Each structure stands twice: as structure tokens, then as C-alpha cells.
Amino acid sequence: MGRPRIKDVAEYAGVSAKTVSNVLNDYEHVSEQTRTAVREAIDALGYRVNIAGRQLRRGRTGVIALAVPELDIAYFAELAKHVMAETERRGSTTLLLETGGRRERELAAVHGFDAQFTDGVILSPLALQPRDLAGRDTRLPLVLLGECNPPGSADHVAIDNVTAAREATEHLLARGRRRIAVVGGDLRGPQNTSRLRTVGYQEALSAAGLPVPEELVLPVPAFRWADGAAAARTLMRLPQRPDALLCLNDHLALGAVRALHEDGWSVPGDVEVVGFDDIEATRFSIPTITTVAPDKPGIARRAVELLLDRIDAGGPGGPAVDETAGHRLIVRESSGG
Amino acid sequence: MGRPRIKDVAEYAGVSAKTVSNVLNDYEHVSEQTRTAVREAIDALGYRVNIAGRQLRRGRTGVIALAVPELDIAYFAELAKHVMAETERRGSTTLLLETGGRRERELAAVHGFDAQFTDGVILSPLALQPRDLAGRDTRLPLVLLGECNPPGSADHVAIDNVTAAREATEHLLARGRRRIAVVGGDLRGPQNTSRLRTVGYQEALSAAGLPVPEELVLPVPAFRWADGAAAARTLMRLPQRPDALLCLNDHLALGAVRALHEDGWSVPGDVEVVGFDDIEATRFSIPTITTVAPDKPGIARRAVELLLDRIDAGGPGGPAVDETAGHRLIVRESSGG
DNA sequence: GCCGCCATTTACATCGATGTAATCCTATGG
DNA sequence: CCATAGGATTACATCGATGTAAATGGCGGC
Numbered sequence: 001m002g003r004p005r006i007k008d009v010a011e012y013a014g015v016s017a018k019t020v021s022n023v024l025n026d027y028e029h030v031s032e033q034t035r036t037a038v039r040e041a042i043d044a045l046g047y048r049v050n051i052a053g054r055q056l057r058r059g060r061t062g063v064i065a066l067a068v069p070e071l072d073i074a075y076f077a078e079l080a081k082h083v084m085a086e087t088e089r090r091g092s093t094t095l096l097l098e099t100g101g102r103r104e105r106e107l108a109a110v111h112g113f114d115a116q117f118t119d120g121v122i123l124s125p126l127a128l129q130p131r132d133l134a135g136r137d138t139r140l141p142l143v144l145l146g147e148c149n150p151p152g153s154a155d156h157v158a159i160d161n162v163t164a165a166r167e168a169t170e171h172l173l174a175r176g177r178r179r180i181a182v183v184g185g186d187l188r189g190p191q192n193t194s195r196l197r198t199v200g201y202q203e204a205l206s207a208a209g210l211p212v213p214e215e216l217v218l219p220v221p222a223f224r225w226a227d228g229a230a231a232a233r234t235l236m237r238l239p240q241r242p243d244a245l246l247c248l249n250d251h252l253a254l255g256a257v258r259a260l261h262e263d264g265w266s267v268p269g270d271v272e273v274v275g276f277d278d279i280e281a282t283r284f285s286i287p288t289i290t291t292v293a294p295d296k297p298g299i300a301r302r303a304v305e306l307l308l309d310r311i312d313a314g315g316p317g318g319p320a321v322d323e324t325a326g327h328r329l330i331v332r333e334s335s336g337g
Numbered sequence: 338m339g340r341p342r343i344k345d346v347a348e349y350a351g352v353s354a355k356t357v358s359n360v361l362n363d364y365e366h367v368s369e370q371t372r373t374a375v376r377e378a379i380d381a382l383g384y385r386v387n388i389a390g391r392q393l394r395r396g397r398t399g400v401i402a403l404a405v406p407e408l409d410i411a412y413f414a415e416l417a418k419h420v421m422a423e424t425e426r427r428g429s430t431t432l433l434l435e436t437g438g439r440r441e442r443e444l445a446a447v448h449g450f451d452a453q454f455t456d457g458v459i460l461s462p463l464a465l466q467p468r469d470l471a472g473r474d475t476r477l478p479l480v481l482l483g484e485c486n487p488p489g490s491a492d493h494v495a496i497d498n499v500t501a502a503r504e505a506t507e508h509l510l511a512r513g514r515r516r517i518a519v520v521g522g523d524l525r526g527p528q529n530t531s532r533l534r535t536v537g538y539q540e541a542l543s544a545a546g547l548p549v550p551e552e553l554v555l556p557v558p559a560f561r562w563a564d565g566a567a568a569a570r571t572l573m574r575l576p577q578r579p580d581a582l583l584c585l586n587d588h589l590a591l592g593a594v595r596a597l598h599e600d601g602w603s604v605p606g607d608v609e610v611v612g613f614d615d616i617e618a619t620r621f622s623i624p625t626i627t628t629v630a631p632d633k634p635g636i637a638r639r640a641v642e643l644l645l646d647r648i649d650a651g652g653p654g655g656p657a658v659d660e661t662a663g664h665r666l667i668v669r670e671s672s673g674g
Numbered sequence: 675g676c677c678g679c680c681a682t683t684t685a686c687a688t689c690g691a692t693g694t695a696a697t698c699c700t701a702t703g704g
Numbered sequence: 705c706c707a708t709a710g711g712a713t714t715a716c717a718t719c720g721a722t723g724t725a726a727a728t729g730g731c732g733g734c
Contacts, residue, residue, distance in 0.1 A: 003476070005690060016714050021692055029711055051453040052398070053690030055389040056719045063454070071414045071421075072617065078409050084435055093451060096433040098421055114430060116388040117400070117454075139340065225621040258621040280409065284562040284595040286623045342720060353684050358722055366681055390720030393689045 004045040013041035024049060063093045064307055065118040067109035069101040069126050073223060073251060074279035076124065079145075082300030083122065090308060092119075101126035101222075115140055120307045126192070141310035141317075143303045147193040155306045155320050159294045159327040161193055165200030166207075167329050168246055168274050168292055173208050175336060177244035177272055180205070181216040183231045183256060184223060184248035194219070197248055197276070216242055220252065228255025236263065236271075243271060244335075250275035250282050253289050257334065272335040287333035295326040341382040350378035361386060400430045401644055402455040404446035406438040406463050410560060410588060411616035413461065416482075419637030420459065427645060429456075438463035438559075452477055457644045463529070478647035478654075480640045484530040492643045492657050496631045496664040498530055502537025503544075504666050505583055505611050505629050510545050512673055514581035514609055517542070518553040520568045520593060521560060521585035531556070534585055534613070553579055557589065565592025573600065573608075580608055581672075587612035587619050590626050594671065609672040624670035632663040 006024075010017040015034060022030050023038040030038075041047070055061050066083050068076040084094045097114055099105040106128050108114060109121055120141035125148050133142075133153045142154040147161065172180050182201050186194040202212050215238060220227040228247055232255070235242050247253035253275030257267050267273055267287055275282060278293030302323050310317050331337035343361075347354040352371060359367050360375040367375075378384070392398050403420050405413040421431045434451055436442040443465050445451060446458055457478035462485050470479075470490045479491040484498065509517050519538050523531040539549050552575060557564040565584055569592070572579050584590035590612030594604050604610055604624055612619060615630030639660050647654050668674035 006692095007690080017690090018692075018714060018716095019712085022713085025692080029713085031712065034712080048450075048453065050393075050690050052389050052392040053719090054692080056387075056393050056690075056721090057692045059719075061389070071408065071418055072411060074409060074411070074414075077411075077414045081408055081435065084408075093432075093454070095430075098418065113385075116385065117430070225617060229621065254618070255621055258623060261623050280562060281591070281618055284566065284592055286595060286598050343722095344720080354720090355685080355722075356683060359683085362722080366683090368682065371682080387720050390689090391722080393691090393720080394722045396689075 003050075004047045005050070006047070009038065009041045009045055009047045012045060013037045060119050060311075061117055062091070063095050063118050064304075064311075065095045065097055065109060065114060065121045067097040067099050067106065067121060067123045069099055069124060071096075071098055073249070074281060075249065075277040078279060079124075079296055079300060082297050083304060086300050086304040087308075090304065092308065099123075099126070103127035103129065103132070107132055110140070110142060119311045122303050122307055129190075141307055143307045143310075145299065145303060147191065147196055153320060155310070155323075157299050157303045157306070157323045157325055158193075159292075159299075159325050161196035162200040162203065164276070164292045164294075164327045164329075165197035165246070166204045167200075168276075168290075169201045169204035170208075171290070171329055171331065172244045172246065172272055172274060172335065173204060173210075175244075175272060178210065179213070179216065179240060179242045180244040180246055181218060181235045181242035182246045182248065183218055183228060183235070183252045184220045185217040185246075186219050187214070187217055189219075194248055197246075201246060213240075223249045223252055225251050225255035225258070228252030229259035230255075232256035232259040233263065236260070236265065245271060245273045247273060247275045250277045250279045250289060250291055253291070253334070254281060254285055257285065257287070257289070267334050268336050274335055278330060282332065288337075290332045290335040290337055291330055292327055293330050299325045340387075341384045342387070343384070346375065346378045346382055346384045349382060350374045397456050397648075398454055399428070400432050400455045401641075401648075402432045402434055402446060402451060402458045404434040404436050404443065404451075404458060404460045406436055406461060407561075408433070408435055410586070411618060412586060412614040415616060416461075416633055416637060419634050420641060423637050423641040424645075427641065429645065436460075436463070440464035440466070440469070444469055447477070447479060456648045459640050459644055466527075478644055480644045480647075482636065482640060484528065484533055490657060492647070492660075494636050494640045494643070494660045494662055495530075496629075496636075496662050498533035499537040499540065501613070501629045501631075501664045501666075502534035502583070503541045504537075505613075505627075506538045506541035507545075508627070508666055508668065509581045509583065509609055509611060509672065510541060510547075512581075512609060515547065516550070516553065516577060516579045517581040517583055518555060518572045518579035519583045519585065520555055520565060520572070520589045521557045522554040522583075523556050524551070524554055526556075531585055534583075538583060550577075560586045560589055562588050562592035562595070565589030565594075566596035567592075569593035569596040570600065573597070573602065582608060582610045584610060584612045587614045587616045587626060587628055590628070590671070591618060591622055594622065594624070594626070604671055605673050611672055615667060619669065625674075627669045627672040627674055628667055630665055630667050636662045 006017050006020050009020045020038050023035050071077055087094045097109050106125050122143045124145040144154050144156045146158050185198040189195055205212050218231050220231050245256050253273050257273055260267055265271055275289050275291040278291045282289035282291050343354050343357050346357045357375050360372050424431045434446050443462050446460055459480045461482040481491050481493045483495050522535040526532055542549050555568050557568050582593050590610050597604055602608055612626050612628040615628045619626035619628050
């Protein structure tokens with residue numbers, strides 16, 4: 001025998017299918033007696049609602065998607081934990097997708113097949129272009145995390161990246177460092193996270209009356225350990241080597257520290273290192289890593305809140321919201337803490 | 338206007354709804370002309386099938402669940418990457434769930450609400466009891482990763498944990514270590530991963546004619562950095578301190594290394610350390626960590642294959658399969674590599 | 675010129691749950 | 705004792721896609 005349907009429960013309890021449905025949905029006008037009988041029937045048959053049927057009728061799935069570039073970048077894994085906890089707390093389920101930072105996969109999360117399963121999407125974009133969101137189907141609510149070009153095209157939650165990078169740079173300056181490199185920095189690309197943080201770095205240098213040496217702003221192909229290691233080696237081979245590295249995420253910082261160690265440089269003695277994200281590894285690495293800690297629970301909570309509000313509102317709702325989450329610099333051994 | 342339905346496409350193309358459905362499902366007896374007309378209508382209206390309707394009719398979702406203990410344990414994030422890549426390659430979608438290693442959440446993945454969305458579940462259990470799978474609804478295919486008590490209760494993919502732990506221990510013995518502790522070890526608990534690896538450890542010691550000092554087998558509350566650090570401190574305070582730590586995952590190893598460093602012990606000089614899982618961090622930490630590398634792509638591929646085969650088969654299918662995935666010891670700095 | 679075959683297309687019922695609106699029923703007031 | 709309010713329950717249609725079986729139509733063969 002297949003799974004019991006609502007009709008089977010109804011027959012067992014001697015009521016109509018709709019009454020069972022009413023019990024399931026906590027409709028108020030159901031007598032205590034009927035309610036009990038139905039509950040017993042449900043238990044006896046081991047009935048559970050069929051999501052497909054419900055979704056078809058209601059037009060909602062109760063599932064939201066969270067699309068991040070890479071799960072094995074710890075920041076995204078930690079963020080995903082918080083988002084999942086928050087959606088669960090609010091009675092929804094999270095469908096976690098990995099985009100690999102590839103534009104076509106980011107688009108798919110918003111427009112494509114996977115979007116079918118969901119009532120809304122939280123996307124942490126890397127490659128998305130401004131025009132990609134232009135013709136967007138506004139029936140599917142979207143919240144963007146981190147940076148993206150077109151402000152106002154969708155709800156958006158991020159830390160103040162310019163300020164965060166400025167503060168991190170000021171910290172290094174205050175410690176007497178003068179040749180500070182940016183690993184993963186970018187002066188010319190789109191208005192993304194790298195760009196904004198590099199701007200904050202420039203601001204700090206300028207405010208201190210220092211020039212911004214272009215050769216110290218080094219883009220990387222990806223934000224992983226190996227990229228940080230390679231970048232550190234490149235930078236240390238410059239005629240005038242840096243005395244500090246501002247790494248735009250913690251994996252780059254950890255990779256850089258490893259490469260410096262292999263090549264005989266001491267951290268923080270010869271070179272100080274700062275990262276971004278405050279992943280768990282930075283509290284246990286040798287040395288521990290100074291890092292900009294974004295308020296991950298706050299980002300997750302706010303993103304889920306915004307998304308569920310849009311979903312509940314139904315229509316396109318009000319204008320896009322821009323939210324700034326908190327951050328703080330945590331000084332650890334890699335910059336003398 | 339809402340989203341276009343199959344009926345809208347049918348009207349636009351001047352055919353019946355069923356013909357559109359036939360085109361969508363690549364039914365062979367559709368004239369080239371009609372097929373083209375329908376395709377054009379689909380493009381013109383921006384139609385995409387409604388998953389709920391299809392699922393209701395077909396009884397399949399095209400989604401499989403992958404339930405792991407913690408996403409921020411890098412091993413599970415890396416494994417999830419492989420599983421997601423594999424399911425995508427085979428035309429399915431993965432719903433990633435986090436159980437926190439809690440029994441009720443593991444049960445929910447197999448029996449509960451989330452299982453509703455899926456055609457089958459891949460579960461990496463921590464707390465599941467033998468009896469939990471006894472009354473299982475066999476209509477939902479299940480593949481277990483890692484260890485679980487009742488062999489034969491579901492398909493199962495794992496490395497040979499006993500052998501792997503024995504080899505790791507033999508490596509430490511061969512390097513002259515004699516007081517080898519097991520961080521996360523367990524001699525009395527259920528037949529889980531910890532237990533099996535501890536057995537392998539015992540085998541190696543016994544084969545070398547050494548006693549198995551019970552105080553060196555130290556269970557941990559969780560398999561995270563902090564637990565490794567705490568365990569290392571406990572062990573180093575013993576009257577007869579260990580000269581090597583076999584840590585049952587890499588996070589424990591990394592945490593232990595950090596604690597040893599803080600307390601002034603050198604690794605590998607005073608204490609050698611070995612981990613399990615070969616997470617990316619072990620290739621970049623200071624020192625790099627010797628570790629048992631399971632064949633993660635192989636595990637993922639085989640698990641997905643087994644699950645999709647069961648799903649395609651429909652019924653309960655044949656008896657449960659036990660698959661052993663490969664592993665190898667990678668020697669790095671933490672044990673003198 | 676009629677028949678039957680086969681490729682193509684369609685009408686209709688169906689999957690399971692729920693919104694709508696109608697019906698039934700009981701208690702209360704006049 | 706009837707009217708009526710409103711709580712409790714139900715019949716029916718519906719969400720969107722697809723399986724079934726039947727209808728349509730073109731073509732070759734006798």
C-alpha cells in the first residue's frame with residue numbers, strides 16, 4: 001500500500017477530507033472531539049501531508065534558496081549555518097546551492113531551474129553583472145549578500161566594506177607599517193567587495209599622507225589558501241617588499257602566512273598579516289590571524305527577515321532596501337596582538 | 338499576470354496542453370513542425386514547468402537530501418561539494434541539511450518533514466541508534482556515509498576505518514613513538530567511526546607488542562578545533578605524557594597543534610600529530626598535518642550512484658550494499674614528513 | 675473505392691491538498 | 705415554538721502537469 005492520503009485519514013476518522021485539512025491547518029472552528037479523532041487517525045495511519053499537493057494549491061514551497069560561491073570557503077559555510085538556523089527558526093527550509101562564483105550558475109539561482117523549488121533566493125554574488133538583474137522576474141524575491149553593482153535592484157545586506165578596510169589599514173599604519181600590500185585587491189574592476197575594500201585601503205593611506213603603490217595591490221584568481229600563498233611570494237619578491245599584507249579574506253591570509261613561513265619570513269616580525277571574515281581557523285592557526293569580523297548572525301538574520309517579509313507581502317512590495325551589518329577588527333598574533 | 342501555465346503555451350501555439358507536455362518530455366511522436374511551434378511559444382511566453390504540478394503527477398521531486406552533522410567541519414563541506422557536483426551531473430538537485438549530530442535531526446532527515454521534499458537521502462549519521470532504522474519507511478531510499486550500527490539496514494559507503502587507523506598508528510610506531518594517544522577515541526561506545534578507528538589503533542599497538550594504555554584514549558564532546566586543543570592539554574598533563582597524538586579528524590589535530598604550540602611543545606619534535614580527512618587546511622597549516630585522506634570524490638560518486646539506482650528501481654530493490662572507499666596516509670610535517 | 679495501419683493529436687481523469695461557499699446543526703431570544 | 709445567529713462540517717472546484725485511451729487524419733494496399 002502506498003502512503004496514506006488525506007482521504008484515507010478522513011475515512012478512518014469518519015469525517016470529510018476538508019475537515020482533516022482544517023485540523024492540519026489549525027482552523028479554529030473544529031470541535032475538540034473531531035480534532036482529537038482526526039489526530040488519532042493521523043497517528044494511526046502515519047499520515048503526513050504531501051508537500052507537492054499543498055504547494056500546488058497554495059503556490060508556496062516553504063523553501064528558500066541560499067546560493068554561495070564555494071562551500072569550502074569557511075566564511076560561506078559559517079554563514080550558511082546561520083542562515084539555515086534562522087530559516088528553520090521561522091518555519092522554512094533552506095536549499096543550499098553552490099555557484100562556484102560562475103555567472104551562469106548565479107543567474108540560474110535567480111532565474112533558473114533551481115529557483116522553481118523556492119519562494120525566494122538569498123544570493124552571494126561574485127560574477128553577476130549589473131544588467132543581469134535588469135530583466136529579473138520580480139515575482140521571485142531576492143536578497144543579495146555582499147557587494148553587487150546596481151544599488152536598488154534588490155534588497156541587499158553587507159558590512160561597510162570601505163570603512164572596514166580603512167580601519168584594518170589604519171591598524172597596520174598605527175603599528176608602524178608603511179608598505180602595506182592588498183592581497184586580492186582590485187582598483188579597476190566592478191564595484192564589488194574587492195574594489196570597495198581596496199578603496200578603504202586607499203583612503204587610509206591617503207589620510208596618512210602616504211602614496212598608494214600600485215604594485216602592492218595584487219588581484220588573485222580565487223580567494224583560497226593557494227592563491228594567498230602565491231600572492232605572498234610574488235609580493236615578497238618585489239624590489240621593495242611589503243611589510244604588511246591586508247588579505248581580503250582569511251583563507252588568503254592563512255595561505256600567505258604559510259608561504260611566508262616556508263620562505264623564512266617571520267609573522268608578525270617581518271610582515272604583519274590581516275584577514276577578513278573571522279573564520280574559526282584564524283583563532284587556532286599559528287600565528288592566530290588578525291581579522292575583520294563581520295556580524296555573521298546579524299547578516300543572516302536580516303537577510304532571512306527581508307526575504308520572508310517580501311515573500312509574505314506577495315507582490316513586488318516596496319523599494320529595495322540596503323542594510324549595513326556590523327563589523328569589528330579583532331587583533332591577534334599576526335599583527336602583534 | 339501570473340506565470341504562464343502549460344495551457345497558455347498550448348493556446349499560444351494553437352495545440353493542446355498535452356502536446357506541449359509531450360514536447361517538454363521529448364515524446365517521440367510529435368511532428369517537427371508542432372515541436373518547433375511549441376518551442377517558440379515556450380520562449381515567447383518565458384514558460385517553465387511548475388515543479389509542484391509535475392511532482393504531484395509523477396510522484397518524484399528530482400531532489401535528494403544530503404544530511405551532514407556540521408557544515409563548518411571542513412570535511413563535510415568538501416564532501417558536500419562532491420556530492421552536489423555528482424548529483425547535478427546526473428540531473429538531480431541536492432537539498433543540504435545540517436543535523437548538528439543530534440539524533441532527532443538525523444531522524445527527521447530520514448523520516449521527517451524534510452524527507453517530504455526528496456526522493457532519497459544520503460545521511461552521515463553521528464547519533465543514530467540501531468533501532469532508529471528498524472521501522473524505517475523503505476519507500477524512501479537511504480544511503481549511509483561513515484559508520485552506523487546495523488549493517489544491512491541500508492546501503493552504506495565508508496572507508497576501511499580499522500585499517501586506516503591501524504596504518505596511521507603503524508606510521509607513528511615506525512617513527513619510534515611509543516606513547517600514542519587517540520584524541521576523539523572511544524573504546525566503549527557504539528560501533529561508530531570513533532570506535533572502529535580506536536580498534537585499528539589497538540590492533541597496531543598489539544601487533545607491536547605494546548599495551549593499550551586506557552588513559553591515552555580520550556573521547557571528545559565534539560570534533561572541533563577547541564575540543565582538540567582541550568584534549569591535547571589534558572593529555573600533556575598526564576604523569577606519563579604522550580609522544581604522539583592520533584586525532585580522529587583534522588580539526589582536532591589542528592586544535593591540538595595550536596594548544597601544544599601555546600604550551601611550548603614542539604610538533605613534531607616533542608609530539609607528533611596525525612589527523613583524518615585531509616581537509617585543505619592541513620596542507621597550509623604550520624606545521625602541515627599528516628592525515629588519512631579518504632577518497633572523497635569516490636565516496637560521493639558511489640553514494641549518489643547507489644541512491645539514484647534505488648530511486649530508479651522504485652521498490653525496495655535488492656539487499657543493502659556495503660561499499661568500501663579507498664584511503665591513503667599522507668605524511669606531512671607534523672609527523673616528520 | 676474501401677479498409678486498416680500508424681503517426682499524431684486530443685479529451686478527460688487524476689495526483690493530494692485547500693479555498694469558497696453552501697449546508698447542517700445547536701443554542702438562544704423573543 | 706419559531707426565527708435566527710453563527711459554529712461546525714461538507715461538496716465541489718481548483719492548482720499545473722501528465723498518463724490513458726480514444727479520436728483524427730494521411731497513406732498504401734487490395
